[in-house]
Amino acid sequence: MAKQMTTSLSAREVSGKIRESLPDAIVEATDTAVLVDGQSLPQVASFLKNTPGLDFDYLTTITAIDYYTYFEVVYQFVSMEHNHGLVLKARCYGRDNPTLPSLVALYRSADHQEREIYDLMGITFEGHPNMKRIVMWSGFQGHPQRKDFL
Amino acid sequence: MELRTEPFVLNIGPVHPSTHGVFRMRATLDGEVVLDLEPVFGYLHRGVEKLAEERTWSGVIPLTDRLDYVASMTNNLAYVLAVEKLAGIAIPERAEYLRVIMSELQRIAAHLVSVGSFLNDCGAYFTPFLYMYRERENIVDLFDMVCGQRLLYNYMRIGGVSQDVPEEFVPALRLIIPRLRSRIEEYEWLLKENEILLARTKGVGILPRELAVNIGASGPVLRGSGVKWDIRKADPYSIYDRFEFDIPTGEVGDCYDRYRVRAEEMKQSLRIVAQAVEQLPEGPVRADVPHLIRPPVGEAYGHIEAPTGEVGFYVVSDGSIAPYRCHIRAPSLMNLTALKDMMVGWKMQDLIVIFGSFAITMGEVDR
Numbered sequence: 001m002a003k004q005m006t007t008s009l010s011a012r013e014v015s016g017k018i019r020e021s022l023p024d025a026i027v028e029a030t031d032t033a034v035l036v037d038g039q040s041l042p043q044v045a046s047f048l049k050n051t052p053g054l055d056f057d058y059l060t061t062i063t064a065i066d067y068y069t070y071f072e073v074v075y076q077f078v079s080m081e082h083n084h085g086l087v088l089k090a091r092c093y094g095r096d097n098p099t100l101p102s103l104v105a106l107y108r109s110a111d112h113q114e115r116e117i118y119d120l121m122g123i124t125f126e127g128h129p130n131m132k133r134i135v136m137w138s139g140f141q142g143h144p145q146r147k148d149f150l
Numbered sequence: 151m152e153l154r155t156e157p158f159v160l161n162i163g164p165v166h167p168s169t170h171g172v173f174r175m176r177a178t179l180d181g182e183v184v185l186d187l188e189p190v191f192g193y194l195h196r197g198v199e200k201l202a203e204e205r206t207w208s209g210v211i212p213l214t215d216r217l218d219y220v221a222s223m224t225n226n227l228a229y230v231l232a233v234e235k236l237a238g239i240a241i242p243e244r245a246e247y248l249r250v251i252m253s254e255l256q257r258i259a260a261h262l263v264s265v266g267s268f269l270n271d272c273g274a275y276f277t278p279f280l281y282m283y284r285e286r287e288n289i290v291d292l293f294d295m296v297c298g299q300r301l302l303y304n305y306m307r308i309g310g311v312s313q314d315v316p317e318e319f320v321p322a323l324r325l326i327i328p329r330l331r332s333r334i335e336e337y338e339w340l341l342k343e344n345e346i347l348l349a350r351t352k353g354v355g356i357l358p359r360e361l362a363v364n365i366g367a368s369g370p371v372l373r374g375s376g377v378k379w380d381i382r383k384a385d386p387y388s389i390y391d392r393f394e395f396d397i398p399t400g401e402v403g404d405c406y407d408r409y410r411v412r413a414e415e416m417k418q419s420l421r422i423v424a425q426a427v428e429q430l431p432e433g434p435v436r437a438d439v440p441h442l443i444r445p446p447v448g449e450a451y452g453h454i455e456a457p458t459g460e461v462g463f464y465v466v467s468d469g470s471i472a473p474y475r476c477h478i479r480a481p482s483l484m485n486l487t488a489l490k491d492m493m494v495g496w497k498m499q500d501l502i503v504i505f506g507s508f509a510i511t512m513g514e515v516d517r
Contacts, residue, residue, distance in 0.1 A: 060479065103234050111365075135195040135516055145197075
């Protein structure tokens with residue numbers, strides 16, 4: 001292991017690097033997270049995975065949060081080689097059929113997690129090979145993790 | 151003459167002794183050989199993440215007990231660490247030590263269950279399992295002593311632990327450390343080069359290193375594949391940087407390696423417990439945290455190395471007395487991602503062994 005502790009990379013610094021090769025991908029960079037445009041998510045993830053020095057090979061967690069006006073999907077990346085981490089966020093608007101591109105082709109750890117988000121939050125991940133409910137049964141109506149689900 | 155065979159679908163589970171809970175594998179078989187496999191889960195889904203949104207921050211702790219119910223202590227710890235990170239709470243020294251002692255004892259207890267049930271799945275029906283349970287009983291008795299519970303401990307609190315250990319705890323712990331060590335070594339001696347165990351597990355269900363990282367595997371499953379990644383070393387939480395211990399890893403990532411990693415980890419955990427109990431300071435065990443804590447608006451991700459792997463809590467606060475969102479990263483769920491890749495081509499009997507080597511808990515997969 002390279003370092004003693006997993007260091008969080010400066011989101012602003014990394015977003016600068018992403019901007020060099022993907023100028024339209026970044027929406028905003030805060031101290032802790034990079035907010036990217038939903039549609040360019042696979043390109044950004046591919047950049048993070050394949051750029052020497054970044055080498056984010058491990059996608060730890062995917063979470064979706066319902067903020068009523070939009071859904072925020074949070075990706076936690078870790079590089080085992082350099083022992084550093086980065087938080088990536090993407091937003092999708094609309095409650096009827098929010099969609100985001102899937103990352104399964106790059107990180108298979110997204111497989112079950114994206115299915116879970118689809119099941120519980122109702123966000124469809126385009127390009128996922130098996131986009132169906134995971135914990136609720138197939139005939140279930142609605143998405144129970146949403147804030148308006150009672 | 152070549153005989154033609156017809157593939158057929160076999161449902162294993164949801165209620166089956168070797169599925170470790172309510173889990174279904176929809177296997178397509180050609181004779182005995184697995185052609186395709188689809189894991190089906192959700193039978194134990196209780197909606198813990200949704201329930202958490204309707205409880206106070208400290209009211210979520212008992213819910214976390216019920217995730218990986220053979221390792222309640224570590225679930226508690228992952229959650230309280232995330233909340234403490236969010237609220238910026240420092241906890242007393244003695245509480246840190248107690249947390250480490252409890253977590254490591256929990257790891258031994260959980261690995262004993264994992265190894266015992268794994269051997270059950272290999273066909274050593276219940277004899278090793280009951281011996282493992284006998285040793286686990288020692289640890290459960292200690293937990294009973296500190297919190298009055300034997301399965302769902304609800305011991306950690308935001309800002310420390312619920313109560314100090316009773317006087318007789320430390321002597322009792324000192325007594326069981328050598329006993330556990332000699333017993334674990336004895337079982338290892340019996341199992342390590344056991345002909346049947348080797349035949350059933352060596353080279354079976356190989357999870358290659360790259361795949362293990364790509365599917366987000368963690369814990370003994372990841373380390374069995376030769377990746378030296380342990381949150382206790384990679385991103386030390388609590389006071390793990392003060393103890394000496396090694397991270398055992400496997401070589402090829404087969405079922406035997408995963409078993410070996412668990413067996414070695416038990417010994418490493420005993421080392422940590424022995425060091426922690428010697429250093430255990432006096433003092434308070436709980437910081438002054440209000441019961442109805444309102445962490446500042448924001449979000450935090452706290453993660454730990456639980457017996458099954460990386461348990462993480464992503465908590466979001468809107469400044470109220472309840473979490474706005476509480477996402478649980480369940481290692482068992484992630485470890486199952488490559489189930490099909492590992493099982494296709496193996497015989498049906500191996501399927502049970504491969505599944506057993508993951509040592510998943512359905513309470514955590516479904517949540």
